Amino acid sequence: MRIIIGANGGLGRALVDYYSQAEPVIAVSRTAPPVSLAAEVTWVQVAGYQPEHLAPLFEVLTEQLAAGQVVSGVLSAIGLLHTDSYQPEKRLADLNLAQLQHQYQVNAILPLLLLQQLVPYLPRQQPCSFVQLSAKVGSITDNHLGGWYSYRASKAALNMLLKTAAIELRRTHKQLTIAAIHPGTTDTELSKPFQARLTPDKLYSAQLSAQRIAAVIAQLDPQHSGALWHWDGTLLPF
Numbered sequence: 001m002r003i004i005i006g007a008n009g010g011l012g013r014a015l016v017d018y019y020s021q022a023e024p025v026i027a028v029s030r031t032a033p034p035v036s037l038a039a040e041v042t043w044v045q046v047a048g049y050q051p052e053h054l055a056p057l058f059e060v061l062t063e064q065l066a067a068g069q070v071v072s073g074v075l076s077a078i079g080l081l082h083t084d085s086y087q088p089e090k091r092l093a094d095l096n097l098a099q100l101q102h103q104y105q106v107n108a109i110l111p112l113l114l115l116q117q118l119v120p121y122l123p124r125q126q127p128c129s130f131v132q133l134s135a136k137v138g139s140i141t142d143n144h145l146g147g148w149y150s151y152r153a154s155k156a157a158l159n160m161l162l163k164t165a166a167i168e169l170r171r172t173h174k175q176l177t178i179a180a181i182h183p184g185t186t187d188t189e190l191s192k193p194f195q196a197r198l199t200p201d202k203l204y205s206a207q208l209s210a211q212r213i214a215a216v217i218a219q220l221d222p223q224h225s226g227a228l229w230h231w232d233g234t235l236l237p238f
């Protein structure tokens with residue numbers, strides 16, 4: 001049984017479709033379920049992703065675990081680059097507190113609180129993964145272009161938080177692999193404003209990216225817990 005969070009996003013939806021062909025999926029979203037939903041998908045609507053919003057998810061999870069299901073993995077596709085009120089910063093002069101805080105909250109803090117809240121539901125004796133979609137632009141080593149301050153920094157913070165949790169949880173959850181995965185530039189609402197400059201071969205469909213993400217997840221191993229992965233299965237530097 002896989003838990004997919006941010007199930008109404010472009011990548012979230014494609015990942016729900018992909019995984020529900022093979023196993024039961026608990027799809028978690030702030031939005032109502034779509035009109036047609038595969039029988040394998042249990043849709044859980046939450047008011048947000050802070051701990052106090054997650055009771056409906058815990059209820060469903062408790063039921064499913066009691067019925068003998070085991071969590072094979074958690075996959076969070078939540079994330080934010082722009083809103084109606086801001087775009088990624090091009091220069092230092094564009095920085096402002098509200099945007100920086102919002103980006104850190106959604107891209108770094110909420111994913112770690114989700115991990116914190118879900119650990120008690122993860123198996124200790126069976127392989128399991130906790131994956132958060134991250135971004136290559138969050139790699140400090142790979143930052144050659146600059147710009148996008150708050151998105152870059154929030155994804156770098158995410159990578160650090162995941163790595164730190166991986167070190168701690170290695171002791172109690174020996175078969176758990178935590179991973180950050182860069183999905184590649186994918187045709188979703190998040191990338192829409194930035195697609196014009198891309199050649200078609202550099203913009204991937206959500207379906208293709210979902211397959212690639214799933215392929216990376218399939219080869220994860222606890223020895224590499226806490227790493228940042230490219231969609232092609234290679235390790236990215238922090």
Ligand SMILES: NC(=O)c1ccc[n+]([C@@H]2O[C@H](COP(=O)([O-])OP(=O)(O)OC[C@H]3O[C@@H](n4cnc5c(N)ncnc54)[C@H](OP(=O)(O)O)[C@@H]3O)[C@@H](O)[C@H]2O)c1
Pocket residue numbers: 005006007008009010011012028029030031049077078079080106133134135136182183184185186187188189190191
């Ligand atoms: N698309 C790309 O080119 C690309 C490239 C690199 C990395 N990524 C990463 O991949 C992940 C998925 O991106 P996507 O392209 O699928 O984006 P998307 O279509 O915009 O979906 C992102 C999802 O994140 C959740 N979310 C958005 N704003 C939120 C907020 N303020 N509070 C809480 N949750 C919020 C929503 O889930 P619900 O509506 O279901 O609640 C939303 O549907 C993100 O982490 C993104 O940074 C994407």
